[in-house]
Amino acid sequence: MPNPDLLNRSLAAVWHPCTQMKRHETLPLVPIARGAGVWLEDADGRRYLDAVSSWWVNLFGHCNPRINAALTDQLGKLEHVMLAGFTHEPVVELSERLRALAPAGLGHCFYASDGASATEIALKMSAHYWRNHGQPKKSQFISLANSYHGETLGALSVTDVALFKDAYGALVRQNATVPSPDWREAETGESAEDYALRCADALEAHLQRHHQEIAAFILEPLVQGAAGMAMYHPAYLRRARALCTQYGVHLIADEIAVGMGRTGTMFACEQATVRAASAAASLSVSDHPSTGSGRTETGVSPDFLLLSKGITGGYLPLSVVMTTDAVYQAFYADEVARGFLHSHSYTGNPLACRAALATLDIFAADDVIAANRTKAALFNQLAAPLRGHPKVRHFRNTGMIWAFEVETPHTDFAQRAFRLGLEHGLLLRPMGNTVYFMPPYVISADEMRHLLDGTLRVVEALA
Numbered sequence: 001m002p003n004p005d006l007l008n009r010s011l012a013a014v015w016h017p018c019t020q021m022k023r024h025e026t027l028p029l030v031p032i033a034r035g036a037g038v039w040l041e042d043a044d045g046r047r048y049l050d051a052v053s054s055w056w057v058n059l060f061g062h063c064n065p066r067i068n069a070a071l072t073d074q075l076g077k078l079e080h081v082m083l084a085g086f087t088h089e090p091v092v093e094l095s096e097r098l099r100a101l102a103p104a105g106l107g108h109c110f111y112a113s114d115g116a117s118a119t120e121i122a123l124k125m126s127a128h129y130w131r132n133h134g135q136p137k138k139s140q141f142i143s144l145a146n147s148y149h150g151e152t153l154g155a156l157s158v159t160d161v162a163l164f165k166d167a168y169g170a171l172v173r174q175n176a177t178v179p180s181p182d183w184r185e186a187e188t189g190e191s192a193e194d195y196a197l198r199c200a201d202a203l204e205a206h207l208q209r210h211h212q213e214i215a216a217f218i219l220e221p222l223v224q225g226a227a228g229m230a231m232y233h234p235a236y237l238r239r240a241r242a243l244c245t246q247y248g249v250h251l252i253a254d255e256i257a258v259g260m261g262r263t264g265t266m267f268a269c270e271q272a273t274v275r276a277a278s279a280a281a282s283l284s285v286s287d288h289p290s291t292g293s294g295r296t297e298t299g300v301s302p303d304f305l306l307l308s309k310g311i312t313g314g315y316l317p318l319s320v321v322m323t324t325d326a327v328y329q330a331f332y333a334d335e336v337a338r339g340f341l342h343s344h345s346y347t348g349n350p351l352a353c354r355a356a357l358a359t360l361d362i363f364a365a366d367d368v369i370a371a372n373r374t375k376a377a378l379f380n381q382l383a384a385p386l387r388g389h390p391k392v393r394h395f396r397n398t399g400m401i402w403a404f405e406v407e408t409p410h411t412d413f414a415q416r417a418f419r420l421g422l423e424h425g426l427l428l429r430p431m432g433n434t435v436y437f438m439p440p441y442v443i444s445a446d447e448m449r450h451l452l453d454g455t456l457r458v459v460e461a462l463a
Ligand SMILES: *Cc1c(COP(=O)(O)O)cnc(C)c1O
Pocket: 114, 115, 116, 117, 119, 148, 149, 150, 151, 220, 225, 226, 254, 255, 256, 257, 308, 309
């Protein structure tokens, strides 16, 4: 292992996130000295293909020249200014461009630095909206089973992870969960869509009984990331939007992981299309005409859209909560207390906004959404041996996300696969026996082969 001194200094001084530090008595840290494209490299030149985009944040590769140039330019102009009482070009331009790209109706951008803070903001904003509206009893939230919305205390209250509930349950207000439309849970013979609709019925039953206390329903559209890349049919989103409108409950779309092109469209909500005729019945449905299919279709618009992770291309912490005029207007008044009471020191940081603008520039210049469709098709072809492996179950794909379960006798499969992956020049980070790929979009055909060949060898060694 290179540079044992750096590893020891790290273990002595750095408390690593989401880590039982004692594990590192036997599991070495991986020191990274530089990155380029999909590759991370240590001081001795050992390279690892970053198959998880460094916790799902990187879109266009490490040390992307275009994002680097934008940041260098911004560094010479303005590194930071507080956003209360001040404004600057990067935050204004970013807000305008996000508004133009997002599902219709989301014209107001509130910024923070990380995903969990975006969740906190959406929850507070929703409950405060109902309070300003004279309905203070609407202060509960619901989320899907196996949901993940971040790890601060408010976000944990809508996160359904057993390990967190055990450790921190006493600190957190418990909110109800409704069944996840994860298609792996469907009965045999039941389609993903039928199962999604059955789960939507359960949502309806819950809303019918409890809507007077519920401020908002928060969900991860199409893919529940931390649940092990649980994928579900967009019919669920469509029904969820209609039901939330019907019962007067906000819909919060947490696209922190799935936004920015990850599911094959810029935002996952776009895939829950509603025909214009039926859309008329549902007030909050977007009126974006989609011209592709010949008939008028619209994606669903949530009341709150949360973005982070990929928004800066994986460069700097930035998150944004986008919301509607209706929400914004409920806070617009003479009294300070009716305003939204929330701030972070680095809200709207100019460097982070410039990285986000450079990221949007790349989407536009390279027609990334279309290019990814071709890449995903190629990836699926190359993945045939893995998909067909007798010990691989539930191989699935949405956009630029792939996942499957491995039938394995090893209870510590995730750690073993991580270590073996490193030996094959791969950064894999399985969750339990679920292996997933969320590669940077710049991955080439050769790099896909390297990733898939190495993973097949890891699976073969551990199945
Ligand atoms: C990562 C993630 C969060 C939390 O974001 P952080 O920046 O890690 O706080 C919230 N929701 C989803 C869906 C995520 O994937």
